[in-house]
Amino acid sequence: MGKIKKKGTTGQAKNFITRTQAVRKLQISLPDFRRLCIYKGIYPREPRSKKKASKTSTPSTTFYYTKDIQYLLHEPILNKFRDHKALAKKIARSLGRGEVGDAARLEKTGRPRISLDHVIKERYPTFVDALRDLDDALSLLFLFANLSSTPTVPPKTIALCQRLCSEFQHYLIVTHSLRKSFISIKGIYYQATIQGQDILWLVPHKFVQRVTGDVDFRIMGTFVDFYTTLLGFVNYRLYTTIGLVYPPKFNTNSDDKGGELDAFSLEGSGIATLASIEGQTNAHFGTEQEEAPTAENSDAQRHADAIARSTTADGNNEPDDQVMEDEPPTDTIDEFEVHGEGADILDQPRQSDTEAATLFAPYSFFLSRETPRQPLELLLRAFGCKRIAWDEVLGDGAFTHDEFDPSITHQVVDRPPVIQDEIPIDGDREDSDAVSQPVRRGRMPGRTYIQPQWVWDCINGGKLLRPDLYAPGTTMPPHLSPWVKPSKNTYDPTVPLAEQENSEDEREVEEASSSMEENGNEALAEPNENAGDLDDHGMDVADLDFASEDEDFDGFDSDAAKDMETTEATDEGMEHQRQLEAEAAGIPYTASSTKPTEAGKKAARKRKDDEEELERRKMMMPKKKRKLYEKMAYSNKATDDEAKRLRGKRRRLEKA
Numbered sequence: 001m002g003k004i005k006k007k008g009t010t011g012q013a014k015n016f017i018t019r020t021q022a023v024r025k026l027q028i029s030l031p032d033f034r035r036l037c038i039y040k041g042i043y044p045r046e047p048r049s050k051k052k053a054s055k056t057s058t059p060s061t062t063f064y065y066t067k068d069i070q071y072l073l074h075e076p077i078l079n080k081f082r083d084h085k086a087l088a089k090k091i092a093r094s095l096g097r098g099e100v101g102d103a104a105r106l107e108k109t110g111r112p113r114i115s116l117d118h119v120i121k122e123r124y125p126t127f128v129d130a131l132r133d134l135d136d137a138l139s140l141l142f143l144f145a146n147l148s149s150t151p152t153v154p155p156k157t158i159a160l161c162q163r164l165c166s167e168f169q170h171y172l173i174v175t176h177s178l179r180k181s182f183i184s185i186k187g188i189y190y191q192a193t194i195q196g197q198d199i200l201w202l203v204p205h206k207f208v209q210r211v212t213g214d215v216d217f218r219i220m221g222t223f224v225d226f227y228t229t230l231l232g233f234v235n236y237r238l239y240t241t242i243g244l245v246y247p248p249k250f251n252t253n254s255d256d257k258g259g260e261l262d263a264f265s266l267e268g269s270g271i272a273t274l275a276s277i278e279g280q281t282n283a284h285f286g287t288e289q290e291e292a293p294t295a296e297n298s299d300a301q302r303h304a305d306a307i308a309r310s311t312t313a314d315g316n317n318e319p320d321d322q323v324m325e326d327e328p329p330t331d332t333i334d335e336f337e338v339h340g341e342g343a344d345i346l347d348q349p350r351q352s353d354t355e356a357a358t359l360f361a362p363y364s365f366f367l368s369r370e371t372p373r374q375p376l377e378l379l380l381r382a383f384g385c386k387r388i389a390w391d392e393v394l395g396d397g398a399f400t401h402d403e404f405d406p407s408i409t410h411q412v413v414d415r416p417p418v419i420q421d422e423i424p425i426d427g428d429r430e431d432s433d434a435v436s437q438p439v440r441r442g443r444m445p446g447r448t449y450i451q452p453q454w455v456w457d458c459i460n461g462g463k464l465l466r467p468d469l470y471a472p473g474t475t476m477p478p479h480l481s482p483w484v485k486p487s488k489n490t491y492d493p494t495v496p497l498a499e500q501e502n503s504e505d506e507r508e509v510e511e512a513s514s515s516m517e518e519n520g521n522e523a524l525a526e527p528n529e530n531a532g533d534l535d536d537h538g539m540d541v542a543d544l545d546f547a548s549e550d551e552d553f554d555g556f557d558s559d560a561a562k563d564m565e566t567t568e569a570t571d572e573g574m575e576h577q578r579q580l581e582a583e584a585a586g587i588p589y590t591a592s593s594t595k596p597t598e599a600g601k602k603a604a605r606k607r608k609d610d611e612e613e614l615e616r617r618k619m620m621m622p623k624k625k626r627k628l629y630e631k632m633a634y635s636n637k638a639t640d641d642e643a644k645r646l647r648g649k650r651r652r653l654e655k656a
Contacts, residue, residue, distance in 0.1 A: 016045065016053040019062040022069045031218065032081045038222045039077065039119050042068045076118070083112040116229045130234055131197040137227035138201035141165055144224055147209050152217040157224060164231045167248060169378055170264055171238045176357040178382040180460050180482045181375075183453070188375050191483075194238070200483075206372060244268035258395020261377060355462065360385035366403060366411045369393050371452050376412060379455055410448045410467075412455070417472045453479050489639060491646040497654065500647060 007013075017025075023033050037043065044062050047053035053063055072078070087110050094103040124130040145161040147153050172178050172192055179198075180191040187204040239246035245268045255263035361384035367373055369391035380388055389408060392401040403411075443449065454470035460482040470476050478493050486492035492500065618626055 012047050012049060012053040013055055015066055016047050016063040017066045017069055018054065019044075019064065022064055025069060026072060026078065028078065028081050029085075034219065035222045036072060036075065036077060036081070038219070039116060039226055040072065040075065041123050042072070077114060080112045080114045087111065116226060117233075119226070120230055120233055124230075127234075127237055128195065128197060130230060131194055131199065134199050134231075134234060135201055137230050138165070138168070138199070139203075140220070140223055141227055141231060142201065142203045144220075146204050146206065147211065150211050152221075153211070157221070160228055161224070163247075163250070164228060164235065166261055166264055167235045167239075167246075168231065169261060170248065170266060171235065171242075173261075173378070173381045174244070174266065175242060176382055176384070178379070178459075181379060181456055182460070182481050182483070183456060183479060184481075203375070206374060239268075242268075254396055259397040260374065260395065261381075262397030357384045359383040359458065359462075359464070363409045364389070364405075364407050366390065366405070366408045367394065368403075368411065368413045368415070370414045371412050376452060376455060379459060383459060404444060406444075408444075408447060410450060411444075412452055413449055413472050414452055415472070417449075451476060489636070489643060491643040493646075493650075497647060497650055500643075 019033075023030055026033060026036075028036070042064065045065055047063055050063075087106060090110070091103045091106050094100075094106065120130075124133065141161045142165055144153065144158060145165050147158060149155040149158055175194075177192045177194050178190065179193050180189075182189040187202045189200065189202055191198060191200045193199075236246045239248075244266055249265045249267065251259065251263045251265065360380055363385060364387035365376075365380055365385060367376055367388065367390035373390055373394045377388055377390075387399050387407070389398045389400045389402070389405065391403070448467045449472055450467045450470045451472060453476050454465065454467060456479065457470075457477070458465050468474075480493065486494075618629065621629065
């Protein structure tokens with residue numbers, strides 16, 4: 001006879017432990033247990049059967065792995081928690097004795113310092129692991145950097161978050177690692193590529209944040225403590241990798257004047273290296289293209305002549321392999337082209353570092369006082385712009401505060417354009433000198449005025465877009481997320497509507513337009529057709545003698561009446577269906593008594609046959625596969641209906 005197993009020693013009852021049992025086993029309080037779990041990355045688990053995992057009849061809601069709690073028994077932070085508990089007892093004893101000075105001294109000097117360096121090394125064995133977990137850290141730290149100080153959020157925490165975030169932004173500017181950005185209601189999304197890892201984080205808008213009481217800042221403060229340590233390690237590694245001194249020097253006076261990024265000064269051997277690289281890049285895109293084309297053009301012309309001779313001699317259009325091998329390499333990135341309808345859309349090659357570093361390099365920008373300075377400064381500097389000016393009220397750090405500096409090529413404005421006639425031009429003076437002076441608050445000749453969205457769209461598109469589409473006061477193109485790629489059978493706002501409409505949409509548009517034309521013609525023809533059938537009082541007398549013609553009519557039989565009622569009900573149902581389809585497609589519906597065309601009848605018969613064939617095929621499928629097919633068809637129909645609704649909405653806007 002085998003040994004009888006004791007209940008609760010195997011299976012899920014052994015693998016899981018409740019939160020109350022874990023707190024008792026670690027001999028700490030519940031808040032300290034929460035902090036320890038956040039630091040170590042241990043989260044609650046959901047067993048398959050709570051009834052089997054719980055050793056008592058009371059239903060427990062929170063479970064942890066037993067191995068995780070066993071792992072926490074040897075954590076050095078536990079000793080710090082116990083020391084803090086002992087210190088609290090000493091302070092309470094001193095206050096009970098009336099020794100206030102001793103209590104203050106114990107609280108100031110005896111508080112244990114908790115270090116999380118070993119936790120960072122344990123949770124992230126490699127630097128790539130730390131970069132992969134940097135999304136949430138940056139989002140939370142940027143959030144706390146924009147908060148106002150409260151009793152729950154001390155100023156020291158806010159200052160630390162601001163410093164770490166600014167240091168990380170300086171690395172993005174120096175290395176040109178920023179790739180995409182998107183403005184949403186929540187805030188501004190940024191994506192950077194660092195050592196092959198895509199990092200996406202959210203920065204809230206520069207508004208006054210209202211701190212509500214339903215947020216537990218003790219839990220969030222624990223995450224902030226952990227993430228500040230993590231970002232400090234990451235910034236140190238990033239700076240030392242490119243040869244910069246960490247931490248960078250911080251100018252308090254510049255920060256008090258609103259310098260922000262300009263308050264930090266970078267030092268190290270990497271600055272000279274990066275400057276030389278940028279100089280070579282500018283020369284490659286500037287002077288070298290003007291001086292070197294002669295040699296390159298002569299080589300290209302020689303190759304073209306060889307190809308032409310070979311084509312004429314052989315009678316075909318295929319060049320020799322030897323000539324193709326001698327072609328000089330180019331810096332352009334090949335793109336994947338879609339061949340055939342319905343083919344998969346492959347991700348295009350990413351933008352190179354050289355292109356990102358020189359997108360705004362030749363230009364100088366001026367930021368008006370109503371524009372968001374912080375995100376624009378980060379984006380422009382990260383994509384090569386070296387000369388950024390702004391209004392004096394936005395803070396320190398601009399290369400000039402003069403809006404009428406002739407070296408400025410682009411000005412970012414976010415207010416309606418000012419009419420030139422309404423601007424005073426020194427009316428008291430009538431001499432020619434007053435007229436020749438530049439008009440204040442007017443437009444500078446030769447300068448490009450654009451709205452802030454132009455910067456984001458240029459970055460996401462990887463090229464400079466037309467500035468006239470983003471001129472002040474104009475309706476700009478839609479600002480779309482760069483991470484949402486249109487798939488098959490979905491609505492794409494960047495593609496013309498005619499290219500997205502299918503046969504069903506075209507048929508509905510044609511039917512609606514034909515019905516509107518016919519109804520209009522009937523409305524115009526009705527007064528002329530019935531003009532001769534009216535009496536002196538305007539009454540129709542053509543069909544008044546209908547009783548004499550139908551005196552011998554005995555009524556319909558029952559079968560004919562039923563058929564007529566069925567036909568009328570069918571016509572009403574079809575009329576209602578057409579009305580719903582026209583409403584969904586965004587087409588104005590008008591009742592029409594015209595008969596459908598022969599092509600419409602054939603299309604309706606074909607659709608009916610296809611539906612019957614589909615139903616027959618579904619009947620032959622197993623139940624499991626049929627259910628799966630119905631789910632797929634339901635989701636596809638929902639996608640098609642949404643795309644159809646958006647196309648109808650766009651059609652109405654274009655017609656308006």
